Amino acid sequence: MIPALSPAENLAVGCLSGAVEATVNMPIKTYKFCSQEGRAFPTSIPGWFRGVAVQAGTVAPITAIQFCLNGFFQQMILSTKPIQYTQLSDTESLITALGAGALTSFLIGPVDLITIQQQKLHATPFRTLQYLVKNYGTLSLFRGIGPTMVREAMYTAGYLGVSPVITHHLMQKNVKSSSHEKEYQYPFFGNSPLLARMAGASTAGTLAAIITNPADCTKTCVQSDMTGDIYPTARKTLLKMWKGEVEGGIWRIWNGLGPRIVRFNGAFFICLSFQEIAIDWKRKGETCEILNTELRFPRPDPV
16 A cells, blocks of 8 residues: 655645756756747856746745645545545546646746746846736736646646556566566566656656647747737647748647657656655655554464
8 A cells, every 4th residue: 555645745745846846957948948939048057047946936836736736636536435445546646637737737827927038038037027917917927828737737647647657567566376476567677666767757758748748839939929919829829830820830839849858757757756755754654653553562462
């Protein structure tokens, strides 16, 4: 049985992993923004990290919320099952992660918008926020929310659903029928949790990056054009790309795919590692508690 993390534990794990992931991957994200918008790349190291404060400061709590919502949905589904069921099916794990990602898109959408506009305006996050609200209204912060919701749902399903599922399957033990049978179904991964996490994270990260790149590229284009002169809506942006009315044509939806795969692989590995460390720590704590209880209250010898 895999122990479930409490809301506080999910909050802590999500916050820490989100902050680390956002900071480490900021140059990759800047490269993605520039390649998708057709904007010049930064010429200095600080330029590559411009916007990292707003990214780390908001991605961390958003990731924490995704962990908490996922855990809440998992417990909600388990509460409807008979008591002997202590784990979700693979499909149920994907559904809970999808729901957590879709809900948090209303938070991450404005964050991405401010980051993109901050890099264009060369301003602080607060001044960028003031500029957007003053010139385009409060609702402008939710520009591109449709493709953002698609992206976040699939992204969260990747790192909270697919990645752990693949990792656990790679480390699954055999039910031994003889002494000659291997302990693990995949000994190469079963004997190395690190390699199993790397394989799970890279597989899920690559798939999620490919699936979400069109939605992410559309979102970036729409959020970079606040007036809507070139990219009015997500649907019209896709139509323009399909008809070749914008530079790069339909192939533009794959702009930034390379760095996106790299970023997703790193992000999924970081989040999965922090989650697995927390679960192992809790499992060991519960085991120690059981042993201490047995030492304090030993079972009586049978008569």
